[in-house]
Amino acid sequence: MLACVDFSFAVALLSSLYHAPGTRGHPYWNPLILLKIELVKRLMEVKAYAEVHRRLLVSREWRQVCDIESDQVPHPSTWTRFRQRVGAARLQLILDDLRRQLDPIDVYNASVIAIDPTFIKAYSKRDPKNNTMGFSDPEARLRKEGRKVTLGYGVHLAVDVVKGLVIGFIVAPANRNEKRISPRLLIRLIMEGFRIKTLIADSQHSSRFIRHLCALFNITAIIPYPRNQMRHVKGLLRVDKLFRAHGQRRHVKLYHKRSANERGNAWLKEFYGLNQLRTRGVENATIHVTLCVMVSYIIAIAALKHGRPDLIRSPTLPHQIYMQKAILQ
Numbered sequence: 001m002l003a004c005v006d007f008s009f010a011v012a013l014l015s016s017l018y019h020a021p022g023t024r025g026h027p028y029w030n031p032l033i034l035l036k037i038e039l040v041k042r043l044m045e046v047k048a049y050a051e052v053h054r055r056l057l058v059s060r061e062w063r064q065v066c067d068i069e070s071d072q073v074p075h076p077s078t079w080t081r082f083r084q085r086v087g088a089a090r091l092q093l094i095l096d097d098l099r100r101q102l103d104p105i106d107v108y109n110a111s112v113i114a115i116d117p118t119f120i121k122a123y124s125k126r127d128p129k130n131n132t133m134g135f136s137d138p139e140a141r142l143r144k145e146g147r148k149v150t151l152g153y154g155v156h157l158a159v160d161v162v163k164g165l166v167i168g169f170i171v172a173p174a175n176r177n178e179k180r181i182s183p184r185l186l187i188r189l190i191m192e193g194f195r196i197k198t199l200i201a202d203s204q205h206s207s208r209f210i211r212h213l214c215a216l217f218n219i220t221a222i223i224p225y226p227r228n229q230m231r232h233v234k235g236l237l238r239v240d241k242l243f244r245a246h247g248q249r250r251h252v253k254l255y256h257k258r259s260a261n262e263r264g265n266a267w268l269k270e271f272y273g274l275n276q277l278r279t280r281g282v283e284n285a286t287i288h289v290t291l292c293v294m295v296s297y298i299i300a301i302a303a304l305k306h307g308r309p310d311l312i313r314s315p316t317l318p319h320q321i322y323m324q325k326a327i328l329q
Contacts, residue, residue, distance in 0.1 A: 001043060002036060002065060004305040005298055009097040010035060017085055029074045034082040035094075036066045037074070042273045042295045049076045049278065083279075088286040095290055096192075098297040104304055105163060105312065108193050112161040112254070114200040114261035115182055118269070119143055119174055120277050120285070122152040132175075137280035143174035150174060153285045155274070156181045158189060159264040161257045164313035165300060166264050166293050167194060171286040179207045186210075190217060198222060200258045203239060222254045268292050271315035 014031035056073040122140035134140035158168040203224040214221040237247035268274035272292040300312035
């Protein structure tokens with residue numbers, strides 16, 4: 001999988017964060033090795049960093065995949081310092097470079113996108129003095145979901161409905177309202193060059209500002225109106241208590257494609273470890289989400305390199321390739 005990816009940009013960017021080997025200071029691990037360890041953890045669906053460290057110690061194949069030539073492996077504390085040194089902004093630049101490697105499928109032509117948040121639990125308990133925030137993670141906040149209250153972060157995802165790929169995201173405390181995050185996410189996508197024609201979102205995103213923003217960029221907003229908005233106007237897109245959409249037939253049909261975002265959320269959590277947050281703070285949570293999305297891009301790149309564009313969003317592609325290699329051997 002990793003052999004299909006061109007990491008030349010990542011190598012240049014990561015190498016600039018360290019001094020030249022042999023010039024001063026203690027020797028350090030190749031930053032590309034540390035990045036690959038983070039990616040392999042998510043590719044192989046390993047939950048704990050301690051388990052990754054154990055597999056690197058006992059498995060020669062794991063060390064080969066991560067380009068580790070000796071029997072010694074970096075300690076998990078080295079990975080922590082690596083993530084802190086690189087930061088979320090630089091990882092986002094590497095993610096953008098991986099996205100450019102998906103040019104054969106014209107990833108920037110995202111005519112229909114769906115925006116919706118998903119929530120991940122914080123690696124912390126509630127603060128006994130203030131139970132609305134985390135104790136060891138004071139940036140985490142509470143979010144009510146049905147009858148449950150979750151302490152964590154909201155990952156606001158934008159998914160290309162046609163290709164099924166995550167094209168953008170913003171991580172924020174869980175209590176942050178969707179109406180504040182969606183405009184930022186939409187503007188970021190437009191500035192990055194995505195050609196968007198239709199935006200699909202649920203009624204939680206319904207606001208005058210978002211609709212005017214979509215109209216400004218000639219984007220059709222498929223967002224249901226809540227019952228307390230535009231009460232006397234008939235024919236508008238609305239969703240009843242049974243989650244059935246009503247309105248113009250074309251708008252209802254487009255709104256049903258919002259399930260692409262739900263699938264993207266489920267795949268990131270189930271296969272790429274999105275719900276296995278083991279760090280604290282918005283910055284570290286953003287790093288974690290960025291690495292998870294990187295893995296989905298690597299799978300798409302590998303599918304294209306293997307001549308299977310139909311599998312660009314297949315979460316089981318790493319295991320299929322692994323089994324094919326084992327059979328050939």
